[in-house]
Amino acid sequence: MTTDKAALRTRLLAARDAMSPFVESQAIGALAESMYALPVDLTEGDTVAAYVATSREPGGTAMLDALVDRGLRVLLPIVPEGGPQRLQWGVYGGERALESGRWNLLEPQGLRLDPDTLVQAKLILVPAVAVDRRGVRLGRGAGYYDRTLAGMSAPIVAVVHDTELVDFDLPEEDTDVRAHWILTPSGGFQPVR
Template sequence: MTSGHDGDKAALRLAVRRRRAGADEATRREAADRHAGLVGAVLDLRPGAAATVACYASIGDEPRTAPLRAALAARGVEVLLPWLRPDLDLDWVRDPGPAATTGREHALRPPGDRLGPDAVGRCGVVVVPALAVDAAGTRLGQGGGSYDRALARLRASPAGAAVPVVAVLSCAEELLPGAALPRETHDVAVDAVLLPDGLRVLRGQPDEGEPAGHGRS
């Protein structure tokens, strides 16, 4: 039986997927380039402490991350990508570059030596996919629970409590007002969202919800 919350999430997932599927190629490229242009704001969330950043290889209609990954690498940042295990938990590999992560299988399981699920704990910033996020930081994923486990592991690591988690959204409509999404006990809130028009900090700042800077599941 599906709870009311589960039904609401399913409807919202469907709505976001349909909107993303309707975006044209020029809109997708522009959003990806704008996200990449905000790399400095992302790193400034942990000044001097973001030598390694977790990101992800986008698939399907997800906001494209290849330009953001390239921008991080151009600044000398080590980028880790998730490797989806059969149990839907996440291992991690060093980013082999966009050319090596084309196609769904290589995006979900990038080539390279696996570093272990705990490797996320060495990251200074963690960038995650999302279908939507509300102003309280609750994230709507694809429903598989992969990032729920990875983010719980991050928070349990020695320095994990201080690591900002940033969700990538394709447009402002995916940032929902208030506490619009139900938060389950296993949900780990995100601290900021990366939109094409800026990085918006949601938690841990005096001016909650004000823009900072301009410009898998």
């Protein structure tokens, strides 16, 4: 198995693109259902950081709506202008309140919150191209999440499709921030080893 990040990323994203719409739909439903069985105790009004899934990324707005249904405040990332840096945040107000931002990523409308707003989160859900059982994530390569997650005390959950939880060690750099939990559609929340 190759440990070259770029080659591995290309292979995994190609497999994601080849996923059938039925499997993708099933994954979206299973991940939304998982939001009712979070691995940490939260009460109404607590903050969870999440993300808006891009093409074929696991999640979808159903996952966000399930968190809101539980009475939780959901923060979503906003990519700032310029080179890779810490993400800004906005409060999720439903699918209709999302607008196209940088790189055509959907972002919440309204007030942009400082990157330090993330310290309010009791749980942080992040996308990944893959994750290994140690919690090492393979992302898109720019490092926005690693910059943002450095020093955060809230548990970090890497959300991936079932086939993207790999049984080999992903390459890791000193600046990479590991996940504490892994969430897959079939396996639900799994602690890292």
